[in-house]
Structures are given as structure tokens and as C-alpha cells.
Amino acid sequence: MKQLKPFIFSLFLIISVFSGFKIHKSEHVLQQYKNDLIELSDVTYGILNVDTWEHLLADIIVTKLDDFDSDEGSGEEMKQSISALLKTLIDDYEKTVEKKNSGGLFASVKNSLYASAFDGIREDIPALTDKVMAFLDVKNNKEGIKQYIIVLLKKYTSGTFERTDYSKVNMIAENYEGENSEATVTILHQKLADENSENQIYKVLLLITFLGFIILFFFSKHITKADYLLGILFSFLLLFLGISLPMIEIDARISEMNFSILDEAISFKNQVLFYKSKSIYEVVTLMMAQKTISLIAVGSLIFLFSVLFPITKLISSILYVIHKKLKESKLIQFFIFKTGKWSMADVFVIAIMMAFIGFEGIVNDQLSQLKTISASVDIITTNNSSVLFGFYAFTAFVILSIAISHRIHKERS
Numbered sequence: 001m002k003q004l005k006p007f008i009f010s011l012f013l014i015i016s017v018f019s020g021f022k023i024h025k026s027e028h029v030l031q032q033y034k035n036d037l038i039e040l041s042d043v044t045y046g047i048l049n050v051d052t053w054e055h056l057l058a059d060i061i062v063t064k065l066d067d068f069d070s071d072e073g074s075g076e077e078m079k080q081s082i083s084a085l086l087k088t089l090i091d092d093y094e095k096t097v098e099k100k101n102s103g104g105l106f107a108s109v110k111n112s113l114y115a116s117a118f119d120g121i122r123e124d125i126p127a128l129t130d131k132v133m134a135f136l137d138v139k140n141n142k143e144g145i146k147q148y149i150i151v152l153l154k155k156y157t158s159g160t161f162e163r164t165d166y167s168k169v170n171m172i173a174e175n176y177e178g179e180n181s182e183a184t185v186t187i188l189h190q191k192l193a194d195e196n197s198e199n200q201i202y203k204v205l206l207l208i209t210f211l212g213f214i215i216l217f218f219f220s221k222h223i224t225k226a227d228y229l230l231g232i233l234f235s236f237l238l239l240f241l242g243i244s245l246p247m248i249e250i251d252a253r254i255s256e257m258n259f260s261i262l263d264e265a266i267s268f269k270n271q272v273l274f275y276k277s278k279s280i281y282e283v284v285t286l287m288m289a290q291k292t293i294s295l296i297a298v299g300s301l302i303f304l305f306s307v308l309f310p311i312t313k314l315i316s317s318i319l320y321v322i323h324k325k326l327k328e329s330k331l332i333q334f335f336i337f338k339t340g341k342w343s344m345a346d347v348f349v350i351a352i353m354m355a356f357i358g359f360e361g362i363v364n365d366q367l368s369q370l371k372t373i374s375a376s377v378d379i380i381t382t383n384n385s386s387v388l389f390g391f392y393a394f395t396a397f398v399i400l401s402i403a404i405s406h407r408i409h410k411e412r413s
Contacts, residue, residue, distance in 0.1 A: 009216065009230045016209040019202040020237045026199040027245050027389055030192065031277065036172045037188045038251075040181050043271045047257065049164050058147075060264045083129045090122060203389070209234065210396050217403040223411070228321040228404065232314055235400050239310055242280070242394025249277035251384035279390050280306055310401065317404060337409055 046052060169181055176191075178184030213231050217223065254271040278286070280302065287299025316335035319326045326332050 006224065006226050006230075009212065009227060012209045012212050013230050013234055015205055016234055016237055019205040019209070020241055022202040023199060023206065023389065024241060024245065026195055026202070030195050030199065031246060033188050033192050033195065034249075034277070036176075037185065037192070038272050038275045039168055040172060040185050040188070041253070041270045041272045043254070043273055044164060045166075045169060045181070046271045047254070047268050051164055056266060057261075060261055063264060079129055083125055086125050086128055087122065090125070210238070210400065213400060214403060217400070217407045223407060225321050228408070229318065231400065231404050232317050232321075235314055235397055235404065236311075238393050238397035238400060239314070242390055242397050243307055244279055244281050245390035245393060246277045246279045246282075246388045247390040247394065248387050249275070249385060251275050251386075253384060277388065280394070310397070313401065313405075317408065320408065336405055 173179075173181060173184045176184050176187045178187050213234055216227060217231060220227075251272070252274045254268065254273065257268040257271065259266055284299045284303045284307070287295045287302070290296060290299075313335050316332045319329075320332050320336055
């Protein structure tokens with residue numbers, strides 16, 4: 001068994017490195033899918049989008065026209081009204097033309113010619129009325145009427161509301177070969193499901209490897225130098241995954257919003273209000289890029305306590321194991337046995353959990369307040385916030401590094 005143990009844990013390490021590579025690649029692909037899905041579901045393109053409201057109102061107006069058109073006798077009444085309106089318009093325009101051409105040498109001749117022309121137009125009023133009625137025939141020209149109403153609404157809203165930029169949406173739809181936003185959302189959901197299914201296999205393999213090393217360092221009677229090195233290398237892998245992959249995502253959205261306008265039901269679904277997802281590396285990079293001293297200071301502390309100290313501790317552990325002389329080094333001993341309380345990696349894990357719980361409470365509270373906007377509006381909100389794989393990888397690193405330090409300290413004493 002002693003001879004098999006190095007082989008088994010070497011195999012564990014190879015499997016874990018392969019699995020870690022696959023997980024790292026897959027998690028970035030999943031994050032890209034999520035970001036694209038969030039963009040397509042953003043409230044900017046839904047509830048807060050003037051173009052969406054223009055189409056909704058146009059549909060409602062066309063529906064009401066359809067209802068009016070289906071009323072008994074309404075068609076004949078409309079035809080008479082349109083005929084009378086056309087006659088009035090022609091009469092008024094004729095008077096305007098006569099007034100404009102009054103006076104002058106050839107005024108009477110011009111007005112006589114215009115009068116003849118207007119008489120001809122009046123004779124065509126029935127034909128013109130039929131053409132207008134054909135245009136207003138909702139059953140046969142719904143789309144034409146709708147587009148005309150949208151043109152009018154755009155004219156009225158052009159100076160009031162800012163138009164939405166669809167360049168991102170169009171680019172995402174083009175990348176996934178979706179016909180429109182709705183089709184692209186369906187494609188992305190399928191891609192997420194497929195990628196998650198494949199990724200889950202490698203996560204299970206990594207978990208098995210992690211449990212194997214934990215059993216080794218907590219319960220094994222004898223640990224060789226090779227065992228230590230394999231465990232430390234596995235810790236490096238977990239630390240890398242924990243730092244580079246997103247730890248937490250805050251996702252607040254309106255799952256469904258229902259209300260009515262002119263007795264017509266309106267519904268919005270999956271409207272994302274807020275979304276953020278960051279890894280430790282991304283947070284540090286973002287803070288260090290700012291020009292604010294306080295943010296740079298916080299970014300530096302996060303880097304020091306969550307990245308630099310853990311890496312230094314692992315390197316010191318390797319040096320402690322492979323060099324007998326370095327075992328007596330005060331600096332090496334400090335980093336292995338004393339920096340646990342200074343690196344605060346375990347405290348950082350707790351802080352992430354508390355931040356997640358705090359964010360979840362805030363988001364749930366704000367979303368519940370949104371439901372009380374109006375009794376006539378039915379709002380179903382949801383908080384899709386969750387801790388991600390980066391958190392679990394970093395937590396696993398903390399546990400394993402504590403186990404290694406504990407075992408080294410136990411054998412030293």
C-alpha cells in the first residue's frame with residue numbers, strides 16, 4: 001500500500017490538473033454565455049425601452065380598431081364620415097386656392113380652371129373613400145396600420161426619449177446566428193445547459209481528488225516528502241482557480257410583470273435589473289486601475305492577504321519539505337506557521353459568505369418593495385444571486401493548506 005500511495009496521489013494530481021484546466025476554460029465560456037444572456041435580458045431593452053412600448057401601443061390600437069371594425073354598422077358609418085371629411089377638406093382647400101389667386105389679370109381664368117379640377121376630384125370622392133377604407137381595413141392591413149402608428153409614435157417621442165442602442169444585441173445575435181433576441185436567448189440557454197453538463201464531470205473529479213488529499217493529510221499515519229509536494233502542488237491549483245474564477249454573482253431581476261392597458265394584457269418576463277460577477281483577480285485589477293487612493297489601498301490589501309501571502313506560504317512549505325537546512329529558517333517557519341492568521345485567507349472566505357448573505361438580503365428587500373408599486377401591477381421578482389465555483393475552489397485551498405500546515409507542525413513537534 002505504501003508503494004501504491006505515491007502512484008495513486010500522482011494520478012490524483014494529473015487528473016486534478018487536467019480537470020482544473022477544463023473547468024477554468026469552461027467557466028470562462030459559461031461566464032461569456034451568462035454575460036451575453038444578461039445583456040439580451042437587460043431591462044433597457046424591455047420595460048425601459050421606448051421602441052418596445054411603441055410596438056405594444058401600436059398593437060393595442062390595432063386591436064381596438066379591429067374591435068371597432070367588427071361592430072355592426074360601424075363600417076358604413078366610418079365610410080360616411082371619411083366621405084364627409086374628404087369633401088370638407090376639398091372645399092376648404094378650394095377656398096384657400098381661390099383666395100390665393102384673387103386679383104391679377106388672369107385670376108378669373110385660373111380660378112375657373114381650378115374649379116373644374118376640384119369638381120373632378122369631388123366626383124372621385126367615392127373612389128377615394130374606398131381607398132382610405134381599404135387602408136383602414138384592419139383585418140387585411142393590420143401590419144400597414146401598425147407601422148403607420150409606430151411612425152407617428154416615433155415622431156411624438158423623438159424629442160422626449162433617448163433611442164436605444166442595439167449594437168450589442170445585434171452583435172450577440174449575429175455571433176450565435178440567432179434570428180432575433182428571443183431566438184438567441186433560447187440558443188444561449190441550450191449552450192449553458194450543455195456546457196454545465198460537461199463541466200460537472202470535471203468538478204466531480206476535482207472534488208474526489210480534494211477529498212483524497214484531505215484524507216491523506218488528516219488521517220494518514222505516515223506522509224512522505226513526495227506526498228507533501230503533491231499536496232502543495234494541488235493547493236497551488238486550487239488557489240489559482242479560486243483567484244482567477246468568479247466567486248460570487250449578484251443577479252436581481254423581474255421574473256414576470258403583468259398589467260393591462262385599455263383592457264389589453266401586457267406582460268414582461270425576465271427583466272434583469274442588476275448583474276455583477278467578479279473574481280479576486282478582476283476585483284484587484286479593477287481597484288488598482290482606479291485613481292482613488294482608497295480603492296488602490298483596498299486592492300493592494302486584497303492582493304496581499306488573498307494572493308501574495310498564500311503563494312508565499314505554499315512556496316515556503318515546498319522549501320521546508322525539500323531542504324533540511326531551511327527547516328530551521330525563521331523566515332520559512334514564519335510563513336508556514338505564523339502567516340495563517342496574517343494571510344486571513346480563511347477570514348476572506350467567511351467575508352465572501354457574509355457579503356453574499358448581505359447582498360441577498362438587500363436584493364430581496366428591494367425587490368419586495370418593488371412589488372408594492374401599484375395594486376394593478378402584478379410583479380414577480382427573483383434573486384438569482386449565488387456563489388460560484390471560484391468561491392468553492394478558494395475554500396478548498398484554505399482547508400487543504402490548513403491541513404498541510406497542521407501536519408507539518410505535528411511532525412515537527
